[in-house]
Amino acid sequence: MAQKSTIYKVELSISDMDRHYYETHKLTVAKHPSETDERLMVRLLAFALSAREQLEFSKGLSTDDEPDVWEKSLSGEIELWITLGLPSEKIVRQSCGKAKEVIIYSYGGKTAEVWWDKIKTATTRFDNLTVINLADAETSSLAQIANRSMRLQVNIQEGDVMVSVDENITYVTPITWKDSKN
Numbered sequence: 001m002a003q004k005s006t007i008y009k010v011e012l013s014i015s016d017m018d019r020h021y022y023e024t025h026k027l028t029v030a031k032h033p034s035e036t037d038e039r040l041m042v043r044l045l046a047f048a049l050s051a052r053e054q055l056e057f058s059k060g061l062s063t064d065d066e067p068d069v070w071e072k073s074l075s076g077e078i079e080l081w082i083t084l085g086l087p088s089e090k091i092v093r094q095s096c097g098k099a100k101e102v103i104i105y106s107y108g109g110k111t112a113e114v115w116w117d118k119i120k121t122a123t124t125r126f127d128n129l130t131v132i133n134l135a136d137a138e139t140s141s142l143a144q145i146a147n148r149s150m151r152l153q154v155n156i157q158e159g160d161v162m163v164s165v166d167e168n169i170t171y172v173t174p175i176t177w178k179d180s181k182n
Helices: 037-049 089-098 110-123 136-144
Strands: 006-016 021-031 055-057 069-072 078-084 099-107 129-134 149-157 160-165 168-172 175-178
Touching: 006 037, 021 037, 021 055, 037 055, 037 069, 037 078, 037 099, 037 129, 037 136, 037 149, 037 160, 078 089, 089 099, 089 110, 099 110, 110 129, 110 175, 136 168
Parallel strands: 006 149, 078 099, 099 129
Antiparallel strands: 006 021, 055 069, 069 078, 129 175, 149 160, 160 168
Protein backbone atom coordinates (compact mmCIF):
# COMPACT_ATOMS: atom_id res chain seq x y z
CA MET A 1 0.00 0.00 0.00
CA ALA A 2 1.36 3.40 -0.99
CA GLN A 3 2.24 5.89 1.70
CA LYS A 4 0.28 9.11 1.79
CA SER A 5 1.67 12.62 1.81
CA THR A 6 2.04 14.38 5.14
CA ILE A 7 0.19 17.69 5.34
CA TYR A 8 1.97 20.75 6.71
CA LYS A 9 0.09 23.91 7.66
CA VAL A 10 2.35 26.91 7.19
CA GLU A 11 1.80 30.57 7.88
CA LEU A 12 4.59 32.13 5.82
CA SER A 13 5.26 35.80 6.55
CA ILE A 14 7.63 37.39 4.05
CA SER A 15 9.41 40.71 4.49
CA ASP A 16 11.52 41.17 1.37
CA MET A 17 13.19 44.56 1.64
CA ASP A 18 15.05 43.97 -1.66
CA ARG A 19 11.84 43.63 -3.71
CA HIS A 20 9.52 45.58 -1.38
CA TYR A 21 7.27 42.55 -0.98
CA TYR A 22 5.51 42.20 2.38
CA GLU A 23 2.87 39.52 2.63
CA THR A 24 1.63 36.62 4.73
CA HIS A 25 0.63 33.43 2.94
CA LYS A 26 -1.41 30.69 4.59
CA LEU A 27 -0.23 27.52 2.90
CA THR A 28 -1.20 23.88 3.03
CA VAL A 29 1.81 21.92 1.81
CA ALA A 30 1.81 18.22 1.01
CA LYS A 31 5.12 16.55 1.82
CA HIS A 32 5.62 13.59 -0.52
CA PRO A 33 6.60 10.34 1.30
CA SER A 34 10.03 10.42 -0.37
CA GLU A 35 10.61 14.12 0.42
CA THR A 36 12.96 15.06 3.26
CA ASP A 37 12.41 17.88 5.74
CA GLU A 38 15.36 19.62 4.11
CA ARG A 39 13.72 19.58 0.67
CA LEU A 40 10.40 20.73 2.10
CA MET A 41 12.07 23.71 3.77
CA VAL A 42 14.02 24.54 0.59
CA ARG A 43 10.69 24.49 -1.25
CA LEU A 44 9.24 26.96 1.25
CA LEU A 45 12.36 29.12 1.04
CA ALA A 46 12.19 29.12 -2.78
CA PHE A 47 8.55 30.20 -2.52
CA ALA A 48 9.52 33.06 -0.18
CA LEU A 49 12.45 34.21 -2.33
CA SER A 50 10.26 34.44 -5.44
CA ALA A 51 6.91 35.23 -3.82
CA ARG A 52 4.27 36.97 -5.89
CA GLU A 53 0.52 37.01 -5.99
CA GLN A 54 -0.08 34.06 -8.35
CA LEU A 55 2.80 31.83 -7.16
CA GLU A 56 1.74 28.34 -6.12
CA PHE A 57 3.06 24.88 -5.39
CA SER A 58 2.57 22.32 -8.14
CA LYS A 59 2.11 18.58 -7.69
CA GLY A 60 5.91 18.47 -7.38
CA LEU A 61 7.57 15.08 -6.91
CA SER A 62 4.49 13.17 -7.99
CA THR A 63 4.56 14.74 -11.48
CA ASP A 64 7.60 14.67 -13.78
CA ASP A 65 6.49 17.45 -16.14
CA GLU A 66 5.78 20.12 -13.51
CA PRO A 67 8.14 22.22 -11.43
CA ASP A 68 8.11 22.39 -7.64
CA VAL A 69 6.68 25.92 -7.62
CA TRP A 70 5.22 27.95 -10.47
CA GLU A 71 3.31 31.00 -11.52
CA LYS A 72 0.87 30.85 -14.41
CA SER A 73 -0.73 33.79 -16.18
CA LEU A 74 -4.49 34.08 -16.33
CA SER A 75 -4.34 32.70 -19.87
CA GLY A 76 -2.36 29.62 -18.76
CA GLU A 77 1.19 30.50 -19.85
CA ILE A 78 3.91 29.62 -17.38
CA GLU A 79 5.48 32.85 -16.17
CA LEU A 80 7.83 31.33 -13.58
CA TRP A 81 9.10 27.77 -13.23
CA ILE A 82 11.02 26.91 -10.04
CA THR A 83 12.87 23.62 -9.70
CA LEU A 84 14.78 22.33 -6.68
CA GLY A 85 17.84 20.14 -6.62
CA LEU A 86 20.07 19.06 -9.48
CA PRO A 87 18.02 18.63 -12.67
CA SER A 88 19.50 17.04 -15.77
CA GLU A 89 20.49 19.14 -18.77
CA LYS A 90 17.42 17.77 -20.58
CA ILE A 91 15.08 18.95 -17.79
CA VAL A 92 16.74 22.39 -17.76
CA ARG A 93 16.31 22.69 -21.54
CA GLN A 94 12.65 21.62 -21.39
CA SER A 95 11.91 23.96 -18.48
CA CYS A 96 13.47 26.93 -20.27
CA GLY A 97 11.37 26.15 -23.33
CA LYS A 98 8.13 26.02 -21.36
CA ALA A 99 8.44 29.10 -19.13
CA LYS A 100 9.18 32.79 -19.44
CA GLU A 101 11.52 32.61 -16.42
CA VAL A 102 13.19 29.57 -14.79
CA ILE A 103 14.91 29.44 -11.41
CA ILE A 104 16.81 26.42 -10.13
CA TYR A 105 17.57 26.30 -6.40
CA SER A 106 20.39 23.79 -6.08
CA TYR A 107 21.55 22.38 -2.77
CA GLY A 108 23.56 19.42 -1.59
CA GLY A 109 27.05 20.77 -0.94
CA LYS A 110 29.84 19.24 -3.02
CA THR A 111 27.35 17.24 -5.10
CA ALA A 112 25.72 20.50 -6.22
CA GLU A 113 29.12 21.97 -7.13
CA VAL A 114 29.96 18.90 -9.26
CA TRP A 115 26.52 19.11 -10.94
CA TRP A 116 27.04 22.81 -11.76
CA ASP A 117 30.55 22.23 -13.16
CA LYS A 118 29.09 19.55 -15.43
CA ILE A 119 26.06 21.53 -16.65
CA LYS A 120 27.02 25.23 -16.60
CA THR A 121 28.45 25.41 -20.13
CA ALA A 122 25.23 23.99 -21.56
CA THR A 123 23.15 26.64 -19.73
CA THR A 124 24.79 29.69 -21.30
CA ARG A 125 22.27 29.71 -24.15
CA PHE A 126 19.31 30.12 -21.80
CA ASP A 127 18.67 33.82 -21.18
CA ASN A 128 15.65 33.03 -19.00
CA LEU A 129 17.55 30.80 -16.52
CA THR A 130 18.76 31.70 -13.03
CA VAL A 131 20.65 29.19 -10.88
CA ILE A 132 20.96 29.82 -7.15
CA ASN A 133 22.88 27.58 -4.79
CA LEU A 134 22.07 27.10 -1.11
CA ALA A 135 24.86 25.98 1.22
CA ASP A 136 24.61 22.50 2.70
CA ALA A 137 24.97 23.63 6.33
CA GLU A 138 22.22 26.23 5.86
CA THR A 139 19.69 23.83 4.30
CA SER A 140 20.48 21.22 6.97
CA SER A 141 19.79 23.87 9.60
CA LEU A 142 16.45 24.67 7.92
CA ALA A 143 15.49 20.99 8.15
CA GLN A 144 15.96 21.11 11.93
CA ILE A 145 13.25 23.76 12.36
CA ALA A 146 10.59 22.03 10.23
CA ASN A 147 7.35 21.01 11.89
CA ARG A 148 3.83 20.22 10.71
CA SER A 149 2.33 23.47 11.95
CA MET A 150 4.72 26.37 11.37
CA ARG A 151 4.62 30.11 11.66
CA LEU A 152 7.55 30.78 9.37
CA GLN A 153 9.00 34.29 9.15
CA VAL A 154 11.36 35.04 6.25
CA ASN A 155 13.22 38.36 6.18
CA ILE A 156 15.25 39.21 3.09
CA GLN A 157 17.63 42.15 2.93
CA GLU A 158 20.59 42.77 0.62
CA GLY A 159 20.49 39.15 -0.54
CA ASP A 160 20.74 37.71 2.98
CA VAL A 161 17.87 35.69 4.38
CA MET A 162 16.80 35.14 7.97
CA VAL A 163 14.33 32.29 8.50
CA SER A 164 12.67 31.85 11.87
CA VAL A 165 10.18 29.43 13.37
CA ASP A 166 9.30 30.34 16.95
CA GLU A 167 12.64 31.10 18.67
CA ASN A 168 14.70 29.09 16.14
CA ILE A 169 16.56 31.25 13.61
CA THR A 170 18.56 30.16 10.58
CA TYR A 171 20.53 32.45 8.29
CA VAL A 172 20.81 31.64 4.59
CA THR A 173 22.97 33.38 1.99
CA PRO A 174 21.86 32.26 -1.49
CA ILE A 175 24.72 32.32 -4.02
CA THR A 176 23.78 33.14 -7.62
CA TRP A 177 25.67 30.89 -10.04
CA LYS A 178 23.82 32.15 -13.12
CA ASP A 179 21.61 35.20 -13.40
CA SER A 180 19.07 35.57 -16.20
CA LYS A 181 19.33 39.34 -15.86
CA ASN A 182 23.01 39.36 -16.91
